[in-house]
Amino acid sequence: MPPDPIAEQNLSARLPDIDQLDPSSSADRDRLLGFLADCTPRFPPPERLPCANVQVHLYKAYCKNPMKSNTWKPIWVREGRQPSWGNTPAFDLINLSANEKDSKRDFSIVFPASGDLRHVVKTINSLPDDYTGKLDVYLNDGCVPVVARNLVLLLLLGTITDPVLAANVAIHFWYSICMPVEYKQKISVALLSFMKTLGAADGRSDVPTLLGGGSSELIFAVSGEEYEKLMMCFQYYLVPEASTESVQQAYDAVRRAPSRADFRDRMYARLRPSHRVAFQEYRLFGIVLPFGAVNAHFNYPNRSLFSPGGEWLQKDYADPLSGWDTREVIATGKKYGAQSEDIYGCLYFHLSEQLQKFSRRLQKFRVSFKLSSLDATELAKTLRASPTPVRFDRISVSNIFDEQYVGLRGVLENWAPLLADSPTAAIVGYFMNWPFGQKGGRVVDAGPRSRVVREAMEKLGEKWKSRLNGGMDPETAATMMFCFLVDLDSVYDNSAPFDAYLKAKGLGEVLKKTRLSLREKHAIVPHRLGVPLGAPVNAVPDWPDEESWYQATNLVSNTWCERFVEFIHQKK
Numbered sequence: 001m002p003p004d005p006i007a008e009q010n011l012s013a014r015l016p017d018i019d020q021l022d023p024s025s026s027a028d029r030d031r032l033l034g035f036l037a038d039c040t041p042r043f044p045p046p047e048r049l050p051c052a053n054v055q056v057h058l059y060k061a062y063c064k065n066p067m068k069s070n071t072w073k074p075i076w077v078r079e080g081r082q083p084s085w086g087n088t089p090a091f092d093l094i095n096l097s098a099n100e101k102d103s104k105r106d107f108s109i110v111f112p113a114s115g116d117l118r119h120v121v122k123t124i125n126s127l128p129d130d131y132t133g134k135l136d137v138y139l140n141d142g143c144v145p146v147v148a149r150n151l152v153l154l155l156l157l158g159t160i161t162d163p164v165l166a167a168n169v170a171i172h173f174w175y176s177i178c179m180p181v182e183y184k185q186k187i188s189v190a191l192l193s194f195m196k197t198l199g200a201a202d203g204r205s206d207v208p209t210l211l212g213g214g215s216s217e218l219i220f221a222v223s224g225e226e227y228e229k230l231m232m233c234f235q236y237y238l239v240p241e242a243s244t245e246s247v248q249q250a251y252d253a254v255r256r257a258p259s260r261a262d263f264r265d266r267m268y269a270r271l272r273p274s275h276r277v278a279f280q281e282y283r284l285f286g287i288v289l290p291f292g293a294v295n296a297h298f299n300y301p302n303r304s305l306f307s308p309g310g311e312w313l314q315k316d317y318a319d320p321l322s323g324w325d326t327r328e329v330i331a332t333g334k335k336y337g338a339q340s341e342d343i344y345g346c347l348y349f350h351l352s353e354q355l356q357k358f359s360r361r362l363q364k365f366r367v368s369f370k371l372s373s374l375d376a377t378e379l380a381k382t383l384r385a386s387p388t389p390v391r392f393d394r395i396s397v398s399n400i401f402d403e404q405y406v407g408l409r410g411v412l413e414n415w416a417p418l419l420a421d422s423p424t425a426a427i428v429g430y431f432m433n434w435p436f437g438q439k440g441g442r443v444v445d446a447g448p449r450s451r452v453v454r455e456a457m458e459k460l461g462e463k464w465k466s467r468l469n470g471g472m473d474p475e476t477a478a479t480m481m482f483c484f485l486v487d488l489d490s491v492y493d494n495s496a497p498f499d500a501y502l503k504a505k506g507l508g509e510v511l512k513k514t515r516l517s518l519r520e521k522h523a524i525v526p527h528r529l530g531v532p533l534g535a536p537v538n539a540v541p542d543w544p545d546e547e548s549w550y551q552a553t554n555l556v557s558n559t560w561c562e563r564f565v566e567f568i569h570q571k572k
Contacts, residue, residue: 045164045165045168045352046289046290046293046348046349047336048336048337065277065280068273068274068276068277069273087322087323087432087557087558088322088323088430088529088558088562089322089323089324089325089326089529090118090119090121090122090323090324090325091119091122091123091524091525092122092123092126092524093109093119093122093123093394093396093428093524094107094109094123094126094127094393094394094524095126095523095524095533096126096127096128096131097128098523098524098533098534099424099523099524100424102133103127103128103130103131103132103133104131104132104133105133106133106134106135106136107133107134107135107136107393107394108135108136108138108390108391108392108393108420109123109135109136109137109138109392109393109394109395109396110137110138110140110392110394110395110396110418111137111138111139111140111141111396111398112140112376112379112380112395112396112397112398112400112415113140113141113142113376113397113398113400113405114139114140114141114146114150114398115141115146115398116146116149116150116174116323117139117150117153117154117174118323118324119396120137120139121354121355121358122354124358124361124365124367125354125357125358125361127361127365131365133366134366134367134368135365135366135367135368136368136370137367137368137369137370138370138372138392139369139370139371139372140371140372140373140374140376140379141373142373142374142375142376143373144226144229144230144233144373145233145304145313147222147230147371147372147373148230148233148234148237148304149173149174149304150371151194151218151220151230151371152173152187152190152191152234152237152304153170153173153174154211154218154369154371155190155191155194155209155211155218156169156170156173156186156187156190157170157211157355157358157359157362158211158212158216158218158359158362159190159193159211160186160190160359161213163355163356163357163359163360164352164356165186166355166356166359167351167352167354167355167356167358167359168183168352169183169186169187170355171288171348171351171352171355172287172288172298172302173187173302173304174320174351175288175320175351176286176287176288176289176298176302177247177248177251177285177286177287177301177302177305177306177312178244178247178248178286178287178298178299178300178301178302179298179300179302180297180298180299180300181297181299181300183300184300187237188238191234191237191238192238194209194220194234195231195234197209198220206219206220206221207219207220208368211362211367211369212359212361212362212363212364212365212367213363215362215363215364215365215366215367216362216363216365216366216367216368216369217367217368217369218368218369218370218371219368219369219370219371220371221370221371221372222371222372222373226373226374229373230373233304236303236308237303237304242301242303242306242310243301244299244300244301246301246310247301247302247303247306247310247312250306250310250311250312251286251312253312254311254312254314254315254316255283255284255286255312255316256283256284257316260316263316263317264283264316266486267279267317267557268280269483270483270486270553270554271554271555272341272550274341275341275343275554275555278291278341278342278343278344279343281344282319282344288320288344288347288348288351289344289345289348290338290342290344290345290348290349291342291345293345293348317557319556319557320347320351321343321344321347321555321556322556322557322558324347324350324351326343326551326552326555326556327548327551327552328350329343329346329347329350330343330346330551332346332349332350332353333345333346333347333348333349333350334346335349336349340551343555376397376400376405376406376411376414377406377410377414380414380415380418381414383418384417384418390418391418391419391420391421391425392418392419392420392425393420393422393424393425394425394426394428394524395415395418395419395426395427395428396428396429397411397415397427397428397429398429398430399429399430399431399432399433399562400429401429401430401431401565402431402432402433402434403433403505404433407505408502408505408506408507408510409505409506409510411427411429412427412510412511412514412516412567413510413513413514415427416514416515416516416567419516419569421569422569423568423569423571424523424568425568425569426519426523426524426566426567426568427516427566427567427568428524428525428564428565428566428567429564429565430525430562430563430564430565431498431501431562431563431565432559432561432562434498434501434561434563435494435497435498435501435559435561438497438498438500438501438504439497439500440494440496440497440500441494441497441498441501441561442489442492442494442561443456443488443489443492446492446497452492452493453488453492455493456488456491456492456493456540457488459491459540487553487560489559489560489561490530490540490541490552490553490558490560491540491541492540492560493538493540494561494563495527495537495538496538498563499537502518511567511570515569515570516567516568516569516570517567517568517569517570517571518565518566518567519565519566519567519568520537521534521536522534522535522564522566523566524566525564525566526539526564527539527563527564528540528541528560528562528563528564529541529552529558529560529562530543530552530560
């Protein structure tokens with residue numbers, strides 16, 4: 001159901017002069033902090049679903065939704081025309097059990113183009129319970145709003161003492177377009193306290209903010225123009241100007257744009273009926289919650305997902321599911337009573353479990369976060385020029401290996417000097433856009449008669465057998481065949497074209513210059529999505545049954561052309 005705006009109206013009554021408060025004023029910050037510190041949510045977060053569809057009498061509309069119909073067809077079929085349409089799961093960057101195998105060892109890791117926090121959460125949560133080392137985490141992104149959001153998330157998870165509440169506030173700040181007004185108040189407390197700490201530091205931005213009750217810390221290593229931009233982001237988050245209705249309209253303008261109807265139905269065509277309803281529900285309201293959970297109090301706009309002008313900042317196909325392993329998501333959901341069909345309910349419980357664990361580990365472990373906002377190459381140059389030497393056990397560069405960003409040569413030449421002198425130290429990243437200019441990079445470019453294409457079609461045919469067997473009208477059969485062809489890249493061996501691509505980009509010369517080697521047997525992340533860690537370079541996904549294949553390929557929109565690489569020091 002859509003949010004109820006009543007509590008939003010009540011807020012102005014409780015804080016009649018909030019529009020006149022200046023977040024940069026110490027007196028106004030103290031006034032707000034005094035009011036907000038004791039605020040608690042009116043509704044507790046969902047802890048468990050006793051069964052599916054717990055409030056059937058309130059949700060009959062979902063059961064009658066035409067998206068559940070077995071006769072549902074994509075819009076291009078319904079309108080009698082051809083379609084006209086045109087991201088990676090969190091991984092453990094340290095993977096201690098496969099590498100150092102020492103739970104007392106200190107680590108220093110860096111994310112030069114961090115994006116969101118999912119890899120950080122996964123990495124820290126994957127450390128053994130008896131880990132006693134110190135972990136230094138450098139988080140950098142050239143996009144100021146990304147850094148601002150990451151900082152807020154760390155503040156929430158590191159300063160709210162109740163891990164359950166911390167996780168729920170973080171979930172909705174991270175992924176929902178609206179949240180309870182009480183959650184916004186918790187965000188205000190965290191931000192105002194942080195700004196007060198900075199204000200007391202006489203302009204120094206490197207004074208640590210304590211997290212986890214003092215066990216961990218956050219250093220805000222930003223200055224100059226970036227500092228001013230970040231302060232503007234924080235003040236923007238604090239001032240309530242946008243209404244629930246206006247952000248819903250801005251969200252709808254992107255999510256429901258008529259020009260993107262084919263793209264939406266391309267996704268729906270690959271889904272089972274109940275999943276179509278679940279995906280549609282999230283696209284309509286943009287709130288990560290289980291079906292049946294109370295959501296009328298989600299009436300305060302999450303301004304961090306919208307521009308100062310009110311525009312939705314993401315793509316129409318942006319989906320929080322893409323950042324997590326769907327099989328793990330569903331398995332977690334089942335522990336709390338959510339059915340696999342309630343995929344965003346499963347995601348809610350998975351995020352809640354992961355973020356609660358992360359919050360507790362900030363209290364237990366010694367973690368130091370250092371946030372910055374520089375171009376990835378500029379950060380490397382700054383670190384190399386630092387009078388205090390810094391070396392990293394892991395460097396995760398995301399997909400800036402792609403030529404559209406920094407490129408293979410740029411990444412390795414700038415970051416190799418910062419790699420720790422250890423046989424397990426590694427630069428990790430992936431190529432996303434490589435196949436579009438490489439012969440044979442995708443099935444469509446490999447030629448229909450090639451051996452690898454035939455093998456891919458035979459392998460995928462086994463998974464699609466039950467869906468392609470008779471009993472379909474011609475239009476449905478055509479739709480299923482289209483979906484079948486889309487899935488071919490998931491079982492296509494693109495290792496040879498990728499090797500050719502790397503050679504064309506001068507890999508040999510770069511490795512000789514940087515004295516690095518391309519790791520053949522990976523020890524951190526698999527060569528590609530869907531294959532085991534340590535699998536050979538030419539491995540393709542091999543799902544044990546149709547259900548695991550469906551969950552991996554149909555619930556998220558990977559290209560299946562992503563290729564991950566690990567670079568280590570050459571043996572001496």
